[in-house]
Each structure stands twice: as structure tokens, then as C-alpha cells.
Amino acid sequence: MAMDETKSASIAADSGFLITTETTAGISLRAINRWVGAGRACKSSWATGTVTGKPRSAWSTRASGFSTTTATTPGTAARPTKSPAGVPGGPRYPGSGSGEENRRTWLNLSRFPGACERAEYNRSMSEDEAVVGQNEIVGTAPPLPPVDLRRLVCHDDALFEIHAGQPVFPEIDAAQCESVFDFGCGCGRIARQFICQTPRPQRYVGIDIHKEMIGWCRNHLTHFAPEFTFEHHDVWNLGLGPENTRQSTSPFPVEDASFSLLVAHSVFTHLYREQAEFYLNETARILKPDGIARTTWFFFDRETFPMLFDFQVTLFVNEIDPTNAVIYDWKWFLDAVRQAGLCVVKTIPPGIRGHQWIVHLAHRGPESVDAFPLDRESMASMCGSGAGLTSEPGEGQAASPAPPPPEDAGVAPSPFIPPPQGSFRLHYSSALPAEEFHRRCAELDFWYHSYYFDNGLEIRGDYNIGADIGSYGFPDSMKGKRVLDIGTGAGWFAHYFEQLGAEVVTVDARGYEDFDVYGRHDYPGIEESRRAPDRHGPAGEPIYYSPVSRGFWAMKEMLGSRVEFRNSRVYDISPAMFGGELFDLVFLGAILCHLRDPVGALMAARSVCRHRVIASTPVVLGEPEGMTEPRQYLPYTKDDRISWWLPNEACFRHWFLAAGFIAVDVSRQAVLRCDVPRLHDGRTANGDQIIRIGTAFVP
Numbered sequence: 001m002a003m004d005e006t007k008s009a010s011i012a013a014d015s016g017f018l019i020t021t022e023t024t025a026g027i028s029l030r031a032i033n034r035w036v037g038a039g040r041a042c043k044s045s046w047a048t049g050t051v052t053g054k055p056r057s058a059w060s061t062r063a064s065g066f067s068t069t070t071a072t073t074p075g076t077a078a079r080p081t082k083s084p085a086g087v088p089g090g091p092r093y094p095g096s097g098s099g100e101e102n103r104r105t106w107l108n109l110s111r112f113p114g115a116c117e118r119a120e121y122n123r124s125m126s127e128d129e130a131v132v133g134q135n136e137i138v139g140t141a142p143p144l145p146p147v148d149l150r151r152l153v154c155h156d157d158a159l160f161e162i163h164a165g166q167p168v169f170p171e172i173d174a175a176q177c178e179s180v181f182d183f184g185c186g187c188g189r190i191a192r193q194f195i196c197q198t199p200r201p202q203r204y205v206g207i208d209i210h211k212e213m214i215g216w217c218r219n220h221l222t223h224f225a226p227e228f229t230f231e232h233h234d235v236w237n238l239g240l241g242p243e244n245t246r247q248s249t250s251p252f253p254v255e256d257a258s259f260s261l262l263v264a265h266s267v268f269t270h271l272y273r274e275q276a277e278f279y280l281n282e283t284a285r286i287l288k289p290d291g292i293a294r295t296t297w298f299f300f301d302r303e304t305f306p307m308l309f310d311f312q313v314t315l316f317v318n319e320i321d322p323t324n325a326v327i328y329d330w331k332w333f334l335d336a337v338r339q340a341g342l343c344v345v346k347t348i349p350p351g352i353r354g355h356q357w358i359v360h361l362a363h364r365g366p367e368s369v370d371a372f373p374l375d376r377e378s379m380a381s382m383c384g385s386g387a388g389l390t391s392e393p394g395e396g397q398a399a400s401p402a403p404p405p406p407e408d409a410g411v412a413p414s415p416f417i418p419p420p421q422g423s424f425r426l427h428y429s430s431a432l433p434a435e436e437f438h439r440r441c442a443e444l445d446f447w448y449h450s451y452y453f454d455n456g457l458e459i460r461g462d463y464n465i466g467a468d469i470g471s472y473g474f475p476d477s478m479k480g481k482r483v484l485d486i487g488t489g490a491g492w493f494a495h496y497f498e499q500l501g502a503e504v505v506t507v508d509a510r511g512y513e514d515f516d517v518y519g520r521h522d523y524p525g526i527e528e529s530r531r532a533p534d535r536h537g538p539a540g541e542p543i544y545y546s547p548v549s550r551g552f553w554a555m556k557e558m559l560g561s562r563v564e565f566r567n568s569r570v571y572d573i574s575p576a577m578f579g580g581e582l583f584d585l586v587f588l589g590a591i592l593c594h595l596r597d598p599v600g601a602l603m604a605a606r607s608v609c610r611h612r613v614i615a616s617t618p619v620v621l622g623e624p625e626g627m628t629e630p631r632q633y634l635p636y637t638k639d640d641r642i643s644w645w646l647p648n649e650a651c652f653r654h655w656f657l658a659a660g661f662i663a664v665d666v667s668r669q670a671v672l673r674c675d676v677p678r679l680h681d682g683r684t685a686n687g688d689q690i691i692r693i694g695t696a697f698v699p
């Protein structure tokens, strides 16, 4: 583990999660104490941070509490060094000095804990000097950057060591390093190593927002390797690019599909979400078809932070400069990677909980599956994953072993998601013993619905409907009613309705052939796709599973339920399909958003409905009543071509009205509880969603 990783991650891990009760002063105190305790040269100055900016030949200190050695060498070579050992009375902390002092102290905390001298360093050099510098070439090996620059990027000089001829990244093939783009190249730590690697990359481009570091690289490294170029990346950052143009992103200054390896070491760990998304796209743009991006990230599991809203996917540790360390929800990360057209091909989780993960990304193909480990051990190495551990590991210790996996039925649950409390449990009407239940459940790759039963048996799936079934407004009893469940998926609602006493019929698609796929105008039909039927119905009719309806059949058999099933596109539903018999209740759960024509679907539903329709869908909140146009949902992700519309409340109501229903109410909402976030079919069940429930009546 690299020390710079260790260090910035330690802040995250130590102070992490920290958004709640700890004040920022508390955060800093802990971090500072730790580093002062570690006796690192930069710590005391970082903690006190009150070096007065002066011309470079006149460095001095005015704050009490630490000593400063003045360096007067012009140019880049000498900077003040500070002795923590000579700190009388210990360091001073943010908040203890004057307003200006504190402000500057906080700024100095803003990024790497070692960036203690950055502001002074920047001030001490004119821009010209910084970029042009002195073309100082001594010896045959690339020189070591001056300590000031080294400290801006990491604390451990061992990381600057060059192992001539050796691969820079042992886990990466030499051939992969033919052309290297180094995003956030700093003062050339990795460039120097690549210059000495055998074989040396034929092309190397390094970019960084810190102008002076780029100046140093140009002046001191290009001489050794003319094929190595360095560009200043003109993007603003409080700590490292305060003079840069006030823009948060800028395209990589290179052509499409031109690099076999992109390196972004300790970069995404300092980017805001919008920046991270932008640069993932840029990564995809410049990687060759078989290129790899070697990136590093801090991860946490949002499930373990129930106070976060759905849209909150990052944790920060420094309120003055949040880019100090940015910790991402791993599910957001996978989604962002997919949206960028990338795929996780390898991960190296950190040896110590909370530290940086190394993640290799490559272009995504239709068959790509993210190689992201969801096993207990890997999850335990995320920031904040100590929840539930009995003892906190000390510095440098590995995390305590994670608790043993709960007994489960084939699908490994994500380790830190507690089982739902107070969830509605269906009645286990099956005669099958537990082992057989588990065996049959395990035959499915995944379950779209979770099933929790009153005898304690359960199979956990993407969504636990029972967690909030009370919010849908279904009657307490459905005795004697006929209910149609359109788009039944894994059938949880259908079995619930049956257990409430209803006679239930379900409808689901024959697969993608029946889906409204964006960009496709027709329905290929099952004959064209030449799929064999997945099973046959009671009258010998062929039955095909949709991507999620296999669970319906598995559970129907296990429970011995009498729920009927019809394969159909929603628009083809008509009274004739059911012998002219209408339904008291027609339910469309989370299907309207997947349809090109939601009004047409509701009209088909009305054609078989005698009384009430209930439909659920995600909506946009907060738009004015008069806005009745739906928002286009597509393309939701690159893989998702079947999500169409995101209505606002008014629009959702008008869908029912346009379809001929009356007495429309769309005020109810329910939580669609994501039970086990998982990857399947190249997608993730991605966290809880609030959905709106519409109820309407046939005139």
C-alpha cells in the first residue's frame, strides 16, 4: 500500500463518516494528532500551518509552536523544513489562531495532509520560473523532484524509488504500457519510473492541474525521454489549482482511442461526482479498444449510511476543500462506470480497511460483467464497513474478521445489509422442507422479488416489496375478487393478492421480444428469435419467461398457488384473452416507466377492468401542476434500453385520465426497498427508490 494512499485514506477512515456529529475541528484534531504522533516532518506544520508567505529568500515563521529552517536557494531546490521535534507545547490546531491564520490553516488542510507548504511554495515562485525553471540536467537517471513537490503528492519517498528495468505496475503486462496517459501525473513520480522501465512506453502524456509540477516535469524529465510530454490541465482546484481557470473539467488534450494504458492514481479520490463522471467518459474516449485504465478509489456502502438520500453518493472529510478525500458509494461507482461505457475488469481491494482500491477498467461490451467483488471480505475493506465489528482495528492493523455469513438460500447477500425489520411475510403454503426450498431457489441466478415467509424461510432478491406493502393502498381482504397483475415479474404481488383471497391472473412478456426497446420500432416475435418455450401451460400452450418472471413460476410451484399466467404484451391485453371476464382490480407494478406508450397500456388495462386500477411508477417531484409532459427517461444507462418515461405528478395523473379512468389519486407513495444490491445481466439493483402509487376507477 502506497503511503499517500494510506495517508489520505486514513483520514477518511479515521474521521470518516463524519458528516454527522463530528465537527470539522474534531476531524482535523484526530487526523492531526495521528500524524503528529507519527512524527512526520510535515505534520506539525500541517497542523499549525502558519508559515507566512514571503519572497522565497525570506522564509520565516511567526507562529509559536514550531521551528522553521529557512532556505534561501533560488528556484525550486530548497524549501523550509520543519521540525516536529521542536514543537514547544505541541501543535496548534485550526480554530486556535486568528481568523486569517485559521483560514490559511484550513486551506492547507485542503488536500493531502502533506500539502502544508503548497500555498507558500506557489507564492514563492513566479509563474515563469515555475513553468520554465532551470533546465538542470545532472547524471543519467531522471532527478528526484524537490521535496516540496514530492510532499504535494505523497509522503513516502520510497514511492519515488526507481527499479530500473522492472515493470512499474507488476499486475500489468509490459505490452499494455506501450502508450500511457497519466491523469494527475503530479511531479512525475510514475513518469520517472516509466522512463526507466524496460521496455519504455513509446508514448507518455502526463497532465496535472498543478502548473509548477508540470513545469518541473518538462524541465527535468523530457530531456531523458523526448517521447514523454507533460501538459498543464487548466481546471480549478482550491488547493492545487487556485489560479487556474474556474472550470471543473476540461477534455483530455489527446485524440480518441489513442492510449493502451491510462493511469489515474489518487485522482478520482479527489474529484467531485460530476468531475468523476466526466473523466470516466474521457477515459473511455481515449482508451484504445483493448486499453486498460488503472484507477484508484475510496469506496463505502451507502446501505450502511441510512441517513443519506438516494442522490447522495459521496462522503467528504473536509468541509473547506471536500476534494481532500472523496469516498464513493460502490453502487454509484459501478453505475457511473457502466454509463461511461466501461467495465471493471480487475480490482485490488486495500489491505487495510478504508484505504484505496485499485480498479482496472476497460471498454464495456454487450457481454461484459463487472468483476467487482461482493464477497464479505472485499466489502469489509470499504470505508466505514466496521459497522457491526466488535473492535476497531488500530493503525496499521487489518480489520477484524467479518461476521460469519448468515445462512441463506443460494444467493449471497451483501454483508452489511441488515435483514428487514417488520417486513410483511407471506404464508409458506408449501409442503417442501427447507432444504428443498433452498435448493430450488438456488436454481435461479437471481430473484427480482424477495420472498420472506411466516415460517422464517426466505429468498432475498433485488426488491423487498413486503417492506412497504402497506403504502400501496390495497384492500385488507380481496376475498371473492378477481385481480389481474400486469407485468408480474417474480410474482410477489400475485401471491400476496392470492393470499388475501383473490382469484389472480398474471401477465408477463415473452422476453425482450415483447418489450418496448428504444431504437427498435417493432416486436421481433418469438418465432423470429427461435427460442424454445421455457415451459408449457395447463392447456399445453407454450410459455416463455421474461428476464424476471422465472421467479414467478418457481414460487408458484413451490407454494402450490393457483395463480394463472398469460404471456402477452401489455398492449395486447383484451377481454377476449380472459373469456370476456373482467377484473375487479388491475395492478401495473413498476411497468409504465418501461413502456413506450403508458397511456395505451392503461387503456388496455381499462378494457379488462371493471372497477379499480392501481399502478406504481417513479416520478419527478417538485414540478408545477400544469406541467403534464413526461420527462424522457432514456437512455437510463447504456445497458437499459427499456426505461422510457419519468412523469411528474400531474403527468402521471393525466395518463390515467387520458386512458379513460376517473377519480384519479396519485398522492400515495411507497418505498421500493432494494434488498440485496447485486449485479446481474450487466446491471445493478441500485438502492431504494420512492415510487408513486396511482389509483383510479372505471367510470
Ligand SMILES: C[S@@+](CC[C@H](N)C(=O)[O-])C[C@H]1O[C@@H](n2cnc3c(N)ncnc32)[C@H](O)[C@@H]1O
Pocket (backbone or CB within 6 Å): 465, 486, 487, 488, 489, 490, 507, 508, 509, 514, 515, 516, 546, 547, 548, 549, 568, 569, 570, 571, 588, 589, 590, 591, 594, 595
Ligand atoms: C420492473 S418489473 C416489475 C415487476 C412487478 N410488477 C413489481 O412491481 O415488482 C416490470 C415487469 O414488466 C414486464 N414487462 C415489461 N415490458 C412489458 C411489456 N411491454 N408487456 C408486458 N410485460 C412487460 C417485465 O417482464 C417485468 O416483469
